Amino acid sequence: MRLLLGSLFAFLVAAVVGLGTTYFALSRGAAFGGLTIGSWTAWPKSGTIDADPYARASVARTGQLPMALGDGVSFSARTDDRGRALDGRCNVLISGVTPAARFWTLTLYNTKGELVANSVGRYGFTSEEIVRNADGGFAIDVAPRANPGNWLPTGGVERYELVLRFYDTAIGVATRASREVPMPVIKTRSCP
Amino acid sequence: MTRWLLLLLGGALLGGIVHLATVMTLPRTATHDAYSRLAGTAPVNAVVALPSPSPDSAVMPFMDPAFVSAVCRYDLTAGPLKLRVPVGPAYTSVSFYTRLDVAYYAINDRAAGRRVIELDLMTTEQHNEMPEEEDVTAADRLIVESPTPTGLIAIRALAPEPGQLPMARASLAGARCERQDLAKISRRGQ
Numbered sequence: 349m350r351l352l353l354g355s356l357f358a359f360l361v362a363a364v365v366g367l368g369t370t371y372f373a374l375s376r377g378a379a380f381g382g383l384t385i386g387s388w389t390a391w392p393k394s395g396t397i398d399a400d401p402y403a404r405a406s407v408a409r410t411g412q413l414p415m416a417l418g419d420g421v422s423f424s425a426r427t428d429d430r431g432r433a434l435d436g437r438c439n440v441l442i443s444g445v446t447p448a449a450r451f452w453t454l455t456l457y458n459t460k461g462e463l464v465a466n467s468v469g470r471y472g473f474t475s476e477e478i479v480r481n482a483d484g485g486f487a488i489d490v491a492p493r494a495n496p497g498n499w500l501p502t503g504g505v506e507r508y509e510l511v512l513r514f515y516d517t518a519i520g521v522a523t524r525a526s527r528e529v530p531m532p533v534i535k536t537r538s539c540p
Numbered sequence: 541m542t543r544w545l546l547l548l549l550g551g552a553l554l555g556g557i558v559h560l561a562t563v564m565t566l567p568r569t570a571t572h573d574a575y576s577r578l579a580g581t582a583p584v585n586a587v588v589a590l591p592s593p594s595p596d597s598a599v600m601p602f603m604d605p606a607f608v609s610a611v612c613r614y615d616l617t618a619g620p621l622k623l624r625v626p627v628g629p630a631y632t633s634v635s636f637y638t639r640l641d642v643a644y645y646a647i648n649d650r651a652a653g654r655r656v657i658e659l660d661l662m663t664t665e666q667h668n669e670m671p672e673e674e675d676v677t678a679a680d681r682l683i684v685e686s687p688t689p690t691g692l693i694a695i696r697a698l699a700p701e702p703g704q705l706p707m708a709r710a711s712l713a714g715a716r717c718e719r720q721d722l723a724k725i726s727r728r729g730q
Binding site for chain 1: 543544547548550551552553554555556557558559561562563564566567570572573574576577593594595596598600601602603604605606607630631633635636637638640641642643644645646647648650651687692694696698700701
């Protein structure tokens with residue numbers, strides 16, 4: 349009886365620890381070799397044949413096709429630069445410059461990776477569409493209500509994720525965070 | 541007390557094994573991965589255009605709405621494939637994925653250096669079996685080796701502005717992926 353109870357206990361611990369850590373690792377995106385700049389993170393290696401088991405498992409779970417490294421690199425952010433979760437009811441400003449690439453696109457998704465419905469049908473910006481400042485930098489207002497300038501609507505969702513993709517870029521597996529890879533700053537300006 | 545602590549430790553160790561086992565087997569058992577999602581609708585060895593993602597529907601999560609995309613779900617068991625992709629208005633890329641959605645190769649219009657991206661896709665065995673003289677005459681031919689006999693080719697064209705979406709869509713409509721021997725026959729017939 350003691351043996352049975354003991355092994356049951358051990359198996360229960362094993363199930364909780366094993367499945368719990370797997371769930372946690374995959375929902376947090378715990379692949380190796382992440383490149384973090386500010387609140388942006390990319391996994392360039394996940395777009396190659398050398399993708400580690402965590403990258404492979406998380407791709408299989410979400411059902412997306414990872415961006416191949418020969419195509420480009422995809423950075424995502426779920427928080428602003430102070431670590432505050434991105435909230436669709438707040439006014440968030442993305443400003444600065446981007447690393448060298450032939451094209452880039454910025455897209456707003458909900459936490460499931462779906463586009464967010466809004467009144468103007470805008471889901472993101474491309475590097476060609478953006479209105480720039482005199483110094484070549486740009487500022488994008490991510491907000492629930494219309495703003496003059498580059499306005500990216502949030503649709504008022506509670507949580508969202510920003511994905512900044514660079515196409516035909518030199519950023520790769522060997523890239524380290526430095527002045528050559530300047531990523532835009534994300535700042536929460538005001539919340540209702 | 542020590543007995544329970546030991547059991548807890550043993551359970552935690554076993555949990556580590558469970559963790560590794562689930563992470564390793566997940567790609568093989570997943571039923572909602574990109575390949576499985578497309579398997580129902582995309583025919584084998586043919587290019588099929590994917591609908592642009594919208595808030596209500598998307599073939600896959602995290603699709604870039606600025607792109608027009610098409611896929612070719614391939615099976616190389618019967619022979620190598622020939623891929624031809626006309627280049628779009630701004631940026632066109634072709635990415636290759638194994639059956640388990642691992643990207644193993646990608647090329648874009650600039651790297652291809654022409655108005656059409658043309659390449660041959662085959663398994664390593666098929667490449668080794670290729671007659672030598674054919675390899676020589678085809679020196680300017682781009683050959684891509686697939687690590688698995690089946691997989692996915694994602695073809696994508698950027699529309700930098702929404703007005704260019706029809707142009708990007710039209711250029712992808714000309715993309716072809718077909719069996720090499722069949723491609724040869726159809727060319728002779730012309």
